Amino acid sequence: MARIYNFSAGPAMLPEEVLKEAAEEMLDYRGCGMSVMEMSHRSKVYQQIIDEAEADLRKLVGIPDNYRVLFLQGGATLQFGMIPMNLMTVNKKADYIHSGVWTKKAMQDAKFFGQVNVAGSSEDVQFRRVPDVKSLKLDPEADYVYMCDNNTIYGTKFKEYPDTGKVPLICDMSSCFLSEPIDVKKFGMIYAGAQKNVGPAGVTIIIISDDLVERSKDLPLPVYLRYAPHVENGSMYNTPPTYGIYICGKVFKWLLATGGLEKRKELNEAKAKILYDYLDSSSFYRPSVEKDSRSLMNVTFRTPSDELDAAFLEGAKKYKFTNLKGHRSTGGLRASIYNAMPIEGVKALVKYMKEFEDEHK
Ligand SMILES: *Cc1c(COP(=O)(O)O)cnc(C)c1O
Numbered sequence: 001m002a003r004i005y006n007f008s009a010g011p012a013m014l015p016e017e018v019l020k021e022a023a024e025e026m027l028d029y030r031g032c033g034m035s036v037m038e039m040s041h042r043s044k045v046y047q048q049i050i051d052e053a054e055a056d057l058r059k060l061v062g063i064p065d066n067y068r069v070l071f072l073q074g075g076a077t078l079q080f081g082m083i084p085m086n087l088m089t090v091n092k093k094a095d096y097i098h099s100g101v102w103t104k105k106a107m108q109d110a111k112f113f114g115q116v117n118v119a120g121s122s123e124d125v126q127f128r129r130v131p132d133v134k135s136l137k138l139d140p141e142a143d144y145v146y147m148c149d150n151n152t153i154y155g156t157k158f159k160e161y162p163d164t165g166k167v168p169l170i171c172d173m174s175s176c177f178l179s180e181p182i183d184v185k186k187f188g189m190i191y192a193g194a195q196k197n198v199g200p201a202g203v204t205i206i207i208i209s210d211d212l213v214e215r216s217k218d219l220p221l222p223v224y225l226r227y228a229p230h231v232e233n234g235s236m237y238n239t240p241p242t243y244g245i246y247i248c249g250k251v252f253k254w255l256l257a258t259g260g261l262e263k264r265k266e267l268n269e270a271k272a273k274i275l276y277d278y279l280d281s282s283s284f285y286r287p288s289v290e291k292d293s294r295s296l297m298n299v300t301f302r303t304p305s306d307e308l309d310a311a312f313l314e315g316a317k318k319y320k321f322t323n324l325k326g327h328r329s330t331g332g333l334r335a336s337i338y339n340a341m342p343i344e345g346v347k348a349l350v351k352y353m354k355e356f357e358d359e360h361k
Pocket of ligand 1: 010074075076077078102148150151152172173174175193196
C-alpha cells in the first residue's frame with residue numbers, strides 16, 4: 001500500500017485510521033452482515049450511528065443546547081440559497097462581508113430574496129486579505145450578517161469575528177470547520193461542506209440556533225429547502241447521506257481521541273508555521289496573501305513565474321505530491337494542509353521546495 005501526500009483543497013485527505021476502520025467494517029458492519037451503505041436509515045443500527053455522530057460533534061465543539069445539528073445534502077452551495085430563503089424573511093435585508101468567490105456566490109443567491117448590503121469587502125486588493133471586521137458598515141435592522149471564515153481559494157482566514165450585536169452572525173466554515181475550537185454562541189448559524197476538513201463529499205453540517213429555525217417554520221417553500229422539517233425529523237425527513245455521516249462520525253471520534261480541537265489547533269499551527277516560515281525566509285517563493293490574514297488550512301504561494309509554477313508542479317510528481325495547483329481563478333500554487341495531513345507531509349513538501357529553489361534560483 002502506498003498512500004501519497006494529497007494537498008487537495010477538497011475532497012481532501014482523511015485520517016488513515018478512519019479509512020482503515022471503515023475498510024474493516026465495509027462488508028459486515030459489526031455483525032449486521034451488511035455494509036453501512038446498504039442499511040436502512042430507519043434501522044436501529046443506523047439510528048445509533050447518526051445519534052453517536054451528533055453526540056460526538058456536540059462534545060467535540062461544545063455545542064450549546066439551544067442549537068440544532070443537521071446533516072444535509074447539496075453541499076455548501078445549497079446553503080447559499082437556503083440561508084436567505086429561510087432567514088432573510090423578517091426585514092428582507094442582510095449584511096454580507098465579501099471575502100472572495102464563495103461570498104460572491106452567496107450574495108448572488110441572496111439577491112433573489114431581499115436586499116444584500118456589502119458590509120465590507122477586500123475585492124480592492126484581489127482578496128489578498130480579509131476585510132477588517134472593525135470597520136464594517138453594519139445595519140442593526142439586518143436579518144443576519146454573513147461571512148466566510150476561511151477562504152479556501154485565496155488562503156485567507158479571519159483572525160477575529162465581527163461584533164454584530166443582536167443581529168445573528170452566519171458563517172461558512174467549510175474549509176476550517178474543526179481545525180480549531182469554535183465559540184458557537186457567537187453565531188446564529190455555522191455550516192460546512194464535509195469534504196474539506198471533515199469527511200467525504202455529500203454531507204453538509206449545519207449548526208443552527210433554535211430561534212433561526214423558528215423563522216423557517218411556516219414559509220411557503222418546498223420542504224427540503226426549509227430548516228424546520230429537517231430539525232423536526234433529526235436530519236431524516238428524507239434519506240440522509242448515510243455513509244458520509246458514518247465517516248464524519250469516525251472523524252469526530254478520531255478528533256476526540258487525539259486531544260480535541262485545542263490540540264488540533266496547536267498541531268495545525270505547527271504545520272502551517274513550517275511552510276510560512278520557509279516562505280518568509282525564501283527570496284524565491286512569494287506567499288500570496290498578507291501576513292495577518294493567513295490561513296492555517298490553505299497555504300498559497302508563487303514561484304517567480306508562471307513557467308516555474310508549472311515546472312514546480314511537474315517536479316512534484318516524482319514525490320507523488322498531488323493537487324498543489326492553485327485555484328483556476330487565482331493561478332499560482334496552493335498546499336491544503338487540513339487536519340488529516342500529517343506534519344511529515346508538510347516537512348516533505350518543504351524539502352522539495354528547497355530542492356526546487358536551489359535548482360532554479
Ligand atoms: C468548497 C467550498 C464551498 C463550496 O462547497 P460545495 O460543497 O462544493 O458546494 C463553499 N464555501 C467554501 C468556503 C468552500 O471551501
